[in-house]
Amino acid sequence: MALSKELLLRIYRDMIRHRTLDYQMIKDAQSGKMSPAWHSGLGQEVIVGPVALLRKDDYVTYTHRAAYVWIARGMDMKEIIAEHYGKATGCAFGKGGTHIVKPSLGILGRSGMQGGHFLLAAGMGIAAQMRGQGQVVLMFFGDGCATRAPLHEAMNYASIWKLPVVWFCENNGQSMSVKLDKTWAIKDIATIAGSYAMPGKTIEDGNDVIAVTEATQEFLDRARRGEGPALLEIKTYRWRGHLEGDPQLYRTREEVAEWMKKDPVKRFEQVLLARGLLTQEDIHRVQVEADAEVAEAQRFAEESPEPPPEDAFNAIYATTHS
Amino acid sequence: MREIQQAQAIQEAIAEEMRRDWRVFLTGEAVGPGGTSPTRPPKEILEEFGENRVRETGIIEQMLAAGSAGASMAGMRPIVDFMYGDFMFPAWNEILQAGLWRSGHGGCENLSVPVVFMAHIMSYSGGGFSHARAPIANVWHGPGLKLVLASTPYDAKGLLKTAIRDDNPVVFFSHRLLNRVNGPVPEEEYLIPFGEATIRREGRDATIVAVSYMVNLSLETAEALEQEGISTEIIDPRTLEPLDIDTILASVEKTGRLVVVDEDHIRCGVGAEIAFQVQEKLFKSLKAPIQRVGNLNTPVPVARSLMSAVMPTKEKIMAAVKKTLA
Numbered sequence A: 001m002a003l004s005k006e007l008l009l010r011i012y013r014d015m016i017r018h019r020t021l022d023y024q025m026i027k028d029a030q031s032g033k034m035s036p037a038w039h040s041g042l043g044q045e046v047i048v049g050p051v052a053l054l055r056k057d058d059y060v061t062y063t064h065r066a067a068y069v070w071i072a073r074g075m076d077m078k079e080i081i082a083e084h085y086g087k088a089t090g091c092a093f094g095k096g097g098t099h100i101v102k103p104s105l106g107i108l109g110r111s112g113m114q115g116g117h118f119l120l121a122a123g124m125g126i127a128a129q130m131r132g133q134g135q136v137v138l139m140f141f142g143d144g145c146a147t148r149a150p151l152h153e154a155m156n157y158a159s160i161w162k163l164p165v166v167w168f169c170e171n172n173g174q175s176m177s178v179k180l181d182k183t184w185a186i187k188d189i190a191t192i193a194g195s196y197a198m199p200g201k202t203i204e205d206g207n208d209v210i211a212v213t214e215a216t217q218e219f220l221d222r223a224r225r226g227e228g229p230a231l232l233e234i235k236t237y238r239w240r241g242h243l244e245g246d247p248q249l250y251r252t253r254e255e256v257a258e259w260m261k262k263d264p265v266k267r268f269e270q271v272l273l274a275r276g277l278l279t280q281e282d283i284h285r286v287q288v289e290a291d292a293e294v295a296e297a298q299r300f301a302e303e304s305p306e307p308p309p310e311d312a313f314n315a316i317y318a319t320t321h322s
Numbered sequence B: 001m002r003e004i005q006q007a008q009a010i011q012e013a014i015a016e017e018m019r020r021d022w023r024v025f026l027t028g029e030a031v032g033p034g035g036t037s038p039t040r041p042p043k044e045i046l047e048e049f050g051e052n053r054v055r056e057t058g059i060i061e062q063m064l065a066a067g068s069a070g071a072s073m074a075g076m077r078p079i080v081d082f083m084y085g086d087f088m089f090p091a092w093n094e095i096l097q098a099g100l101w102r103s104g105h106g107g108c109e110n111l112s113v114p115v116v117f118m119a120h121i122m123s124y125s126g127g128g129f130s131h132a133r134a135p136i137a138n139v140w141h142g143p144g145l146k147l148v149l150a151s152t153p154y155d156a157k158g159l160l161k162t163a164i165r166d167d168n169p170v171v172f173f174s175h176r177l178l179n180r181v182n183g184p185v186p187e188e189e190y191l192i193p194f195g196e197a198t199i200r201r202e203g204r205d206a207t208i209v210a211v212s213y214m215v216n217l218s219l220e221t222a223e224a225l226e227q228e229g230i231s232t233e234i235i236d237p238r239t240l241e242p243l244d245i246d247t248i249l250a251s252v253e254k255t256g257r258l259v260v261v262d263e264d265h266i267r268c269g270v271g272a273e274i275a276f277q278v279q280e281k282l283f284k285s286l287k288a289p290i291q292r293v294g295n296l297n298t299p300v301p302v303a304r305s306l307m308s309a310v311m312p313t314k315e316k317i318m319a320a321v322k323k324t325l326a
Helices: A005-031 A045-052 A067-073 A077-085 A116-131 A150-160 A189-196 A209-224 A253-260 A264-274 A280-303 A309-313 B006-020 B043-049 B061-073 B085-104 B136-141 B153-165 B213-227 B245-255 B270-285 B304-310 B314-325
Strands: A059-061 A137-142 A165-171 A200-203 A230-235 B003-005 B024-029 B054-057 B077-084 B116-121 B146-149 B170-175 B182-184 B198-201 B206-210 B232-236 B239-241 B258-265 B291-295
Touching: A005 A045, A005 A067, A005 A077, A005 A209, A005 A264, A005 A280, A045 A067, A045 A137, A045 A165, A045 A209, A045 A264, A059 A116, A067 A077, A077 A280, A116 A137, A116 A150, A116 A165, A116 B061, A116 B085, A137 A209, A150 A165, A150 A189, A150 B061, A165 A189, A165 A209, A189 A200, A189 A230, A200 A209, A209 A230, A209 A264, B003 B006, B003 B153, B006 B024, B006 B043, B006 B077, B006 B153, B006 B170, B024 B061, B043 B054, B061 B077, B061 B085, B077 B085, B077 B153, B085 B116, B085 B170, B116 B153, B136 B146, B136 B239, B136 B258, B136 B270, B146 B153, B153 B170, B153 B182, B198 B213, B198 B245, B206 B213, B206 B245, B206 B314, B213 B232, B213 B258, B213 B314, B232 B245, B245 B258, B245 B270, B258 B270, B258 B314, B270 B291, B291 B314
Parallel strands: A059 A137, A137 A165, A165 A230, A200 A230, B024 B054, B024 B077, B077 B116, B116 B170, B146 B170, B206 B232, B206 B258, B258 B291
Antiparallel strands: B003 B182, B146 B239, B198 B232
């Protein structure tokens, strides 16, 4: 199935927008403008592709390394940066930080307990199934949190109940400072799909955005048709440490350099150039626009006020109207 | 008025709310017609609503809690039956996070988590340290969860219906020793608002604040005390979050003496919180130090002799009341 030109160009643009934003956030984490807990997604931008496939009323859950998900889903950079700065104009009004939220885009928040979102995603699948309007849940997780127990409870029952969930493993081979061979007894996490009687697929070259997006489309369609969950795994790599300030003693510079040669953004750019879908002028323009967008959003966040202290007591309980 | 058991009152509340709102569903271990949950719905419920809305499961406490929380964030209104209160602990992180979720995300676009976590306190069952706990104070401690303890069939039905319609995560406790107790429940629909305590018994000399089965135990104790000429007033808060402290304060202002009774561990417990709030407001009206009766700080034992040493009993409540009168 061919992805449309419009979709491919949108994916490319959002990959550049993500990358530009990510570099800004790295700078801010290093300078102390925000918490050092910035989990850079540089090197894993293929995720933009799968997210771009979603319908507006679909749900998506994300990992701690996820600016590409927020960007591809259509969030405004202003409320992303402002939230990380702890400003009143952030999407969670300065209460969430990296726990980015936008219910109208199907982003219902994030559990700080890694892997807790397997269960939340299954639950969103229950809601989608009960509503019966063909909504799906695209659930991103890393190889690290996948060793936690919630994966089992969620995947097993999602299969039993045929919930419309696509489990998407961003396998970057590193659980904080621990390598995959110390956290998993198997090499390909998608092989567990068989244990839950659902289709599973590993994409060894996980930095090929077209292959990854097409494979996701197949599983999303299947889930939308009511045929149940599936598990897609891609092998990829994060360029930065687990968070800023990570001394990265668990890997060599050579290993990082090797993966940087497989840059998903540059590779996609080459493909688009070769197909005549993109020109050097376009590349330049997309970057200039992204720079301007990030600069404006950063300025907005910087100039925004902190929330007033009394806001700490807001929104703890919802007011019931039903 | 007809009389029904508390378990039936709970079943009726669930069925009525499922009929009223297609977003309401029931899930839990053994909640099917053949299940062992004390409040499993009758067979007709499964026939009426189907497996989409009566989702019986095996042992998956984390999935029950967070799966239901996730469904509720996405617009549904799940009721989770954990059976034993103890079985909430494997899902403790997920239950607490349901309470933190809305505020933690700033209430963005009015994000809410309208889920009911129902469980039965299994005290006095001989279940021991991991099957007979009453995790009341644990729930009450943090922000974001509402906390309901029903001590009569009437309250159970009215409060559970309110809980299901509430836009927040609500923990609803029934009790194994209350589920089979009969009480008047009208045929017509009614709701009981949260945050309204009820006076179970009027009296002059001392106030007892008690929740769940401790209300019944305190009522029995009050009869015995009456024989000795001591008149006690018994307040059942019905919901601890929100707490109707005013009704408690008014009673203590009248009697000048307070005993708080619950089944959870005493340390950092229900009694500690209520006693603190009362002394803060009414220090000068108090005629004696406030007394607490609760589960002493030991794991719940099995042998009856040990259990009575640890758990609240009529004798201990009597002694506590008398201490305030000494």
